[in-house]
Amino acid sequence: MEKMIEWSKGVEKNENLDEMVLQAIKKIECEGYGIGEGRTATVCALEGRFDVCVKILNKSIRPKNGATEEMRFLDKLKSKKFPVPQAVCCAKTERSEYVFMEMIDGLSILDLIEDDLFEELPENFDFKGFFEKLREIVKRMHSENIYHRDLRPGNVMVDKIGNPVIIDFGESKELSLSTEEPYIDENSLGEARIISPDENRIIELCKELGSYLKNKNYFTR
Numbered sequence: 471m472e473k474m475i476e477w478s479k480g481v482e483k484n485e486n487l488d489e490m491v492l493q494a495i496k497k498i499e500c501e502g503y504g505i506g507e508g509r510t511a512t513v514c515a516l517e518g519r520f521d522v523c524v525k526i527l528n529k530s531i532r533p534k535n536g537a538t539e540e541m542r543f544l545d546k547l548k549s550k551k552f553p554v555p556q557a558v559c560c561a562k563t564e565r566s567e568y569v570f571m572e573m574i575d576g577l578s579i580l581d582l583i584e585d586d587l588f589e590e591l592p593e594n595f596d597f598k599g600f601f602e603k604l605r606e607i608v609k610r611m612h613s614e615n616i617y618h619r620d621l622r623p624g625n626v627m628v629d630k631i632g633n634p635v636i637i638d639f640g641e642s643k644e645l646s647l648s649t650e651e652p653y654i655d656e657n658s659l660g661e662a663r664i665i666s667p668d669e670n671r672i673i674e675l676c677k678e679l680g681s682y683l684k685n686k687n688y689f690t691r
């Protein structure tokens with residue numbers, strides 16, 4: 471396997487770990503224990519470890535950002551104390567691209583709703599406070615010129631104490647000029663693709679989670 475590993479700024483670089491990462495990749499391709507499935511990737515746990523997971527990007531559906539760019543977003547945001555997973559490293563093989571990162575102890579809003587995991591929410595979960603925090607985080611992200619652009623239920627997690635964690639920076643964009651348009655992409659033919667603003671996605675998320683919780687009698691407790 472060709473060696474192409476880049477270590478996160480947030481972890482101490484260690485050449486001896488390269489071999490370990492390659493071994494983990496080999497192993498995970500054969501017997502990975504999936505913990506999440508998205509539109510572009512499968513996320514697997516590592517054997518015997520509960521703190522690290524690997525996002526394996528599907529080669530056939532290319533997100534805007536590859537593993538390297540996704541790790542850059544995580545590094546940049548983590549260094550500014552945003553609630554995102556700590557990146558470990560990213561790797562590329564002939565087969566796939568991988569992002570090794572901190573495993574978040576929590577659940578995505580998608581898993582919560584689809585698998586009906588209400589019981590797994592922290593007991594004192596504060597719906598209103600959660601969305602206030604999420605809005606603040608995203609506002610601060612925008613002030614750093616970073617736009618997530620894919621705030622769907624699978625990309626927002628609730629951690630063990632009920633706080634939001636934002637994942638999946640596969641469609642994110644960092645503006646280099648403040649005159650740049652955050653939500654318009656142009657394809658190779660020069661055609662524009664318009665993306666729903668992060669704020670609107672948060673409103674949708676809030677409605678979706680709100681109606682799920684309403685059915686669970688959360689608001690009348």
Ligand SMILES: Nc1ncnc2c1ncn2[C@@H]1O[C@H](COP(=O)(O)OP(=O)(O)O)[C@@H](O)[C@H]1O
Pocket residue numbers: 505506507508509510511512513523525533555571572573574575578580581624625637638639640
């Ligand atoms: N760091 C993480 N910790 C725990 N679960 C994760 C983590 N990253 C992703 N997941 C799970 O895997 C799913 C897919 O990951 P995601 O990065 O959203 O991939 P995709 O680009 O395919 O949408 C998520 O919805 C979530 O359930």
Ligand SMILES: [Mg+2]
Pocket residue numbers: 508509624625638
């Ligand atoms: Mg996703």
